[in-house]
Amino acid sequence: MIYSFRPWVRRAGLSIVLVAGSATAAMIAWLLLDPSARFGWLGERAVWLYVGTLWIGGLKVWLGTLRPVAQLGQESIVLRPLHNLRQRTIAWTAIRGTEQMIGGDRMIVYYDTPRGMRFVALNLNLVKGRRDFLAQLDARLRLMGFVEKAVGRSRYLTRS
Secondary structure (H helix, E strand, O other): OEEOEOHHHHHHHHHHHHHHHHHHHHHHHHHHHOHHHHHOHHHOHHHHHHHHHHHHHHHHHHHHOOOOOEEEOOOEEEEOOOOOOOOEEEEHHHEEEEEEEOOOOEEEEEEEEOOEEEEEEEEHHHEOOHHHHHHHHHHHHHHOOEEEEEEOOEEEEEEO
16 A cells, blocks of 8 residues: 655645745845845855755655655555655564554654664654555554553554
């Protein structure tokens, strides 16, 4: 099963890229029309760093949404959270458990690696078909013997 990002996520990334492009074009045009502007706030590194950060962040979100946020396969699960630079491919057998706040928008998947246990967090609000994704994930983990435990406002799926 393939789960895409919700459409508004891609639009938000594109919007940030357009703002960064407009700001860059305006700043360059201003400098070309009035060379003395480089002695004002346009000459400050922080301004250019801020616009560069907009470019990087916007492109990361916009380009990151061109691929699915999650894929549930026969052998593994692939997660691509926007806050990570690379995807996480996790074998089903390596999963130790999941954590989710009841009514919350974040899910954490804990898994084993040769270097020890790691985790990856996923913002469920960004997943198109969130309910189906959670149902498929729960069903797969329950087939593997995982059981649900609730502690306070957190819901855990762990091996029994």
